Amino acid sequence: MSEQASFVEAHLAGKALLDDIDDWVDAWHDADGAPCSRVQSLASYLGLTDDEYALWVERPESLRFAIAGKRMNRPSAEVAELGGVVAAAARAGNDAEAAGVLHWLKQTGRLPQQNDC
Incomplete structure (x- = not known):
């Protein structure tokens, strides 16, 4: 199973716009800081x-x-x-x-x- 790309990786690959960052922040919060069942900081999830x-x-x-x-x-x-x-x-x-x-x-x-x- 491949690891989910960060927001920055998705943006660099042309799969996310800069304005999409708020959706990524919401997804991290909705998952209680553990998107894809992996606990990580919001900075890390975003790729910053x-x-x-x-x-x-x-x-x-x-x-x-x-x-x-x-x-x-x-x-x-x-x-x-x-x-x-x-x-x-x-x-x-x-x-x-x-x-x-x-x-x-x-x-x-x-x-x-x-x-x-």
């Missing part, structure tokens, strides 16, 4: 690291960075740091949204500040 999960809870739009990071096999903060490439790499809704997340990551210390001098 604890840091990615915490970031997503605070800023749901950051999910795009976590998934882009997994697609590129890079940490989501590194993906966010790519600056002008962020919107395309993370498939953000628009450049302003991507820039807002990048700014917030820096403000909260999740992404180091860079000295432009």
